[in-house]
Amino acid sequence: MNRQLAAWSFVAPALAVITLFFVGPVIAGLALSLTDFDLYALADLGNLRFVGFANYAQVLQMPLFWKALGNTVYFVLVGVPLSIAVSLGCALLLNSKLAHFKGFYRTALFAPVVTTVVAVAVIWRYLFHERYGLVNAALNGIGLPAPDWLGDPAWSMPTIILFAVWKNFGYNMIILIAALQAIPEDLYEAARIDGAGRLAQMRHISLPMLGPTLLMVSVLTMAGYFQLFAEPYVMTRGGPLQSTVSVLYLMYEEGFKWWNLGSASAVAFLLFVLMAVCTQGLLWLARRRGAQA
Known part of the structure; x- marks a missing residue:
């Protein structure tokens, strides 16, 4: 009993923080999505009404929502594989014994991750200016x-x-470098003795050993890319012709431009459901591939 009490006392602060800053807001957001909370309700809670799933039905009937969903899916389908490919390529190069000044290049390639996205997006906007x-x-x-x-x-x-x-690719690059360094060198030596070249070693040793890490990186990158907001907000404001409006950008406009906070919460939970489905699908594919192997 004393051991259980000691264990709970250690995890209690973390659980309290998670409940206060994650579970509580999630429950509040779900409740908000079932109401018509708007500017009038913000001024007087007496104007707040329970509308059930009417917000979800209204959002699903919005052409702009499906446009934003298509833009977000396009961003994820192209951006996630490209980001992981660049991260893996840089990790393989920096993990090579032929590479020099590894510390410098790791720092330089990781530097964009720790820069402020808004400031860098403004610079990129001017770099890609038409004139x-x-x-x-x-x-x-x-x-x-x-x-x-x-x-x-x-x-x-x-x-x-x-x-x-x-x-963002530098973050995954550091994780993949650590995973590559954890692969036993004996495997590569045995492969070289058997006559395997560098491509064969990467295909039959590096990539299979990186499988769990690549899965984790894919899930984290996909979850982050579904939350596309700052880039189109700073660089294009959702334009031109709504070609860069994302689901999260639509949620922002519904909630903080038009003050339809109930609809904005519904958009947020629809995005959460989409992310959960895609994550579970990715995990299912990984388990199926592992079972077949």
């Missing part, structure tokens, strides 16, 4: 066409994806 940006100046200098990166619906989301990958 005055350095990117288009370089393209014009070598005779290539210079598109309107943030003003053309065909290029706006790819530009934001490129920015997000550059901003």
Whole structure:
């Protein structure tokens, strides 16, 4: 009994923090999504009414919600594999015995992760400016066409994806480097004795041993990319032609521009359901692949 009391006393502060800053707001948000909480209810709670799932039905009938959902899914489907591929490639290069100044390059490649996303997004917005940006100046200098990166619906989301990958890949790179360093060197020595080249070693040793780490990195990256907001908010304001409006950006506008806090909460929980389904699907595929192996 004393041991149980001691254990609970150790975990109680953490549980209290989780309850106060996570469980409580989640429950409050769920309750809010079932009401018509708006600016009038904010002024007088007597105007608050319970509407059940009417907010969810209204959101699902909004064309802008499906547009935002399509943009978010496009961002995730392209950005997550690209980010993981860049992270894995840099991790393999920096883990190589032929690489020099590893500490410098790890710090340099990880630096974008710790920079402020808003400040860096403003810089990127000017770098990709149609007339005055350095990117288009370089393209014009070598005779290539210079598109309107943030003003053309065909290029706006790819530009934001490129920015997000550059901003975030260093975090996964550090995790993958640690996982690569944990692989026993004996496996590579045995493979070299058997005549396996570098590509064969990576395919049959590195990638299989990195499986659990890649799964974790994929889940974390996917969860983060579903919460796309700061990049389109700073760089494009959801434009052009709503081509960069994300689900989280739509939630922000519903809640803090139009003060439809009930609808905004419904959007948030629909995004949560989507993220949970995608995460469980990814875990199911990983378990199925592991069972087949």
